[in-house]
Amino acid sequence: MEKVLQEQCDETCEGTSQIDDLKESLIPEATAAGLADVFKALGDPTRVKIIYTLLQKELCVHDLTMVLEMGQSAISHQLRYLRNLRIVKRRKVGKTVFYSLDDEHIEQIFVQMLQHVKHV
Numbered sequence: 001m002e003k004v005l006q007e008q009c010d011e012t013c014e015g016t017s018q019i020d021d022l023k024e025s026l027i028p029e030a031t032a033a034g035l036a037d038v039f040k041a042l043g044d045p046t047r048v049k050i051i052y053t054l055l056q057k058e059l060c061v062h063d064l065t066m067v068l069e070m071g072q073s074a075i076s077h078q079l080r081y082l083r084n085l086r087i088v089k090r091r092k093v094g095k096t097v098f099y100s101l102d103d104e105h106i107e108q109i110f111v112q113m114l115q116h117v118k119h120v
Contacts, residue, residue, distance in 0.1 A: 041085050047078050051101065051110055054088060058100040
């Protein structure tokens with residue numbers, strides 16, 4: 001039978017003196033939930049491909065369907081999801097809607113995570 005090791009403090013451990021400071025500076029619940037939602041959005045391969053494509057160039061839905069070889073309905077659904085999280089934004093020119101990344105923060109997060117995944 002495999003023995004399960006538990007990580008815990010030694011019986012003589014009195015903890016650190018900074019617990020109250022850490023509690024006071026803890027990330028607010030709404031901010032933690034928002035951040036988790038962004039990472040959840042990055043947890044879907046189709047959304048990752050959309051973000052990666054938009055990292056290179058602003059595109060309309062039709063162009064995204066051609067690049068990703070997916071239906072317009074599926075792409076539009078994912079774009080709506082990403083737009084609601086402020087990961088992408090849209091710009092309308094006549095009847096055509098162009099999508100791009102919302103801001104450089106999203107670009108930086110994505111590029112950093114991509115480098116992390118590619119790091120050997």
